[in-house]
Amino acid sequence: MRISRFLGTACAVALLCKCFALPAAQDSPTRLLRQPAVSKDHLAFVYGGDIWVSDRDGQRPVQITAHPASEYAPHFSPDGNWIAFSANYDNNIDVYVVPVAGGQPRRLTWHPAADVVSGWSADGKRVLFVSNREIANSRSSQFYEVPLAGGYEQKVMKAVAVEGSWSPDGKRLAYRPYLMAYAGASGWRQHRGGDTPPIWIIDPAAKALEAIPHVNASDSNPMWVGEDVAFISDRNEGSANVFLYDSGTHAVRQLTHETPWDVRNADAYGHTVVYEVGGELKSLEVVTGRIQSIPVHLTPPSLQARPQWKDAGKNITSAWLSPTGKRVLITARGEVFSVPVKDGSVRNLTATPGVREADALWSGDGQKIAYLSDEGGAQALLVRDAAGLERPTRHALGQKDYFTLLGWSPDARRIVLRDNHLHLYALELASNALSLIDTSQRRGTFITTFSPDSQWIAYTVVGANYFTRVRLHHFAAAQTVDLADNFIQTDDPVFGDGDLLYFTASIDAGPTRVGLDMSTRERPLRKSIYAAVLAADGKSPLAPRSGDEEPKGSHKDAGQGENADQDENADHGDKDDGGDKAGPKAGKSAKTDKADKPPKPTRIDLAGLSDRLVPIPVAERNYESLMVASDGALLYLSRRQAGSTTEPPGPTRGADGELYRYSFKERAEKSLRQQLVGVSASADRKKLLLTLPEGKMEVADANEKLESKPLDLGGLRLFVDPRQEWHQIFAEAWRMEQQFFYDPNMHGLDWQAVRARYEPLLQYVQRREDLNDLLVEMISELQVGHNRISGGDLEDERPAAIGLLGADFRVEKNLYHIQKIYRGDRWNPYLVGPLAAPGVNAAEGDAILAINGRALDATVNIFALLEGTVDKQVALTLSRDGTTKSARTAIVIPIDSETALRRWEWVQRNREYVDRHTNGRVAYVYLPDTADDGFTFFNRMFFSEIDKDALIADDRRNSGGQAANYVLEVLNRKYLSGWKDRDGLVFNTPAGAIYGPKVMLIDQDAGSGGDFLPYGFRHLGLGKLIGTRTWGGLIGISVNPPLIDGGRLTVPFFRFYTPEGEWRVENEGVAPDMEVQLDPLAVNEDRDPQLDAAIEELTGQLKSVQPVARKSAPPIPTQLGK
Incomplete structure (x- = not known):
């Protein structure tokens, strides 16, 4: 924690920030006040990410904290002298306390998981908070308490919880057990799926539970009003309001009737409730029902709102080499920059604060640029000089759609662009005429390439069969044709020198095409590369070579494809003239005269075109980004094939591209570079722009040496x-x-x-x-x-990297002891608990006396001593009996997260529990999601247990991903036949199946793909659903672009419906056939009522269900021919 960034006292805050109240006459009350807390004399609330304190009537507000990181969840101690809150200092959410009069906040927790303050113990000696530190998933938390003086954090109970507060006598805890759908980044008012939590009142000592009457609505923010509990609920249609539960009559009544704004947060002291609604604060006297507004007038320093320099290199959205590769045109943070490769300076060509420019392109001669601008609220296309000195020409697009610029014709007459409704357009710059080229039948990427003479464009669409298809369009004739029929997938087109069109083709792409389907995982996409000979009398780039001597001055053999008179590795680019100089040189060389000549007309004879396809002799791979170098060589990327794999720590996703070059002269392929994110070529085809991990770029010569230099992006500031x-x-x-x-x-x-x-x-x-x-x-x-x-441009400090040991701890006789060691998965090299590593020799029960020589006891927070230790060697002083006599030193390497360790231990414990309680007859399979982990878990756990008679599929806390059709298809496999080998057991077709009864466990935290899985399970009649209603989110995302500063808005753009033509599951969830709550009293006793119910259901079914598959063959025939 950077002490210098805090203000020492409340007075210092007032003096330095001038954060006094202004007279009410001078301005209107401040809004966007959040998370109020109330004590006998004060209010606390959050504004601008800082915590403020005022009188109960909102007067004399003072800023208590002043830090760029988020400070939130303030709660007064019962005596009103302290405020506990959570803060994201050092990128780690922890618990802090500060005197109500101000001062330096004091840190109480260090664990890298989020520790969110929920209240205080009744005696004010401990701060109550929730954390998911010991939970096997990210969708639940548990209650902990930490002493006001600091030290060991004690878990309150094992049952999950999100927020709560102790009763005045400290015996009962009113709490919300699980998440709401409308929280954090998720905007979902009036949710009616599974995440509609109740409020429960638990007495942990007496093992008693009381449920506040609940309907299918979201109840939250429980607070004690005497012996009663007030809470927020959206149970009455319209807006969320404050309700009161009478503990004597067990009746619920509504206290506020706010509309149209929701009551978002509230707190209570005595019989007064203070709540937030529409960004304002109000007070409610519960006894009288009187409600008053609390006007608060703030004049904050607004430090994060001041104009300031920013690094735009973090928000690059497009990058294109200039025609000869001397500059790179970069769109970043809504501005267009021209970045020199060697000489010159970075130029901001637009400099339009509050306006977003996008998709900047070079003209063929490098003298102009084009880009999109949203000035005025709708996108238009702007064209201007490449130096950015002249006023741009505006081309209105006449619509409010979203567009993406795809390419500029070599003759500079047309720009091709697409909209967000699957349309491909050409804009004639001279006439400003926008004409429709084509409409794709399904969503996909339009890949475009212009012929050298600008009269043709080749592009891709997605057909009804989901196959990508290359088409050719002639502008003058307005004629469009398919390159091939829809029996094959064609993709990635690029024109050669005018007589060839290169592209990829796949005859086995079908199983890979629908990314929503889980069945596409580990389906290889094998593509071949082809050249289409465009003219009827054209020649193959791989035509046989005669080997004969040629007369001097004659053309070279038709099949060489590259200029044999030039050194293939020579630099064909013009000598760099400084990068910043624009316009032609005074004199013209022979090379310049040649460049000024118009390109040869591209002749495409459509008749018989599909019969003039030449396969390039390279292996089938997952190819993309085809390019043609200036010497005629073909360049292309190969991506790693699809599949789930356990990666070493720290891989960069998407950096799996391998760049190849195929030389027609040598008739051979060569790998040039690996671990690329992407690659593109300059218009003269002599330079390449290489995109690397972590936003880095390099510019290289497009020859077989691929000599590259880093592109300096340090000047991308605005x-x-x-x-x-x-x-x-x-x-x-x-x-x-x-x-x-x-x-x-x-x-x-x-x-x-x-x-x-x-x-x-x-x-x-x-x-x-x-x-x-x-x-x-x-x-x-x-x-x-x-x-x-x-996301977006948020405060993002470098985390302090708190190390974890993969263990639970308990305190005995003032010492920390290892209560449980999480050993990990012995078959996963990257999932090994630090204390379980060979040579450490730590044992459960050992006391930890010191960490790196620093003494440890219950007055010290163990995680404070592990700050900055991730992936570093740490010396633990361990003792079997807690004395220094038996002390020994163990060297361990802490990790940054225990979630995977804890999840695997939970899964293994469940699997062993099911096996033990069913005499080995029932398999257990857990699916944490319907993406990578779910696919891996299912394949590992299911197929290893196909010898079992029944199955429990556990969908609880499934975070979704894809539509799990693969899992459902496997679970739905029917017994077709048995086979008798001479020796050993019989085997079945299909072999990978469990034919007996099945059940699926579900809960409110299973959503998206975790909704579709139980829906499909029921639809196919596979068995009963046991547990609670699922989340209810079957609407899809991930098509709209990011926001200007890198923020992410996920707009739902497709939605599920049933075979019966009904809109279901969304905002509804999938209800269980057998409802079983995860009873907190049972959980506190280490029991899982839902898993027990599944075991009971299947063991009962196994008593009456006859096996489907034969486990022995019928008698072998004794007659010949039978």
């Missing part, structure tokens, strides 16, 4: 006015929802009215995080799942 940028982000997020949401009618919502209601609150935004909060509220009005806002 002066940002955050408030202008925030207005642009707000407007674009609103427009993205309008343009990408799957229903153009927005479910009947007046989207313009929604904007009008939320936009005035922009003036109160103090930092980027505030804007996300506001946008989450705005998009929540659509009341759908997967609608989220996250």
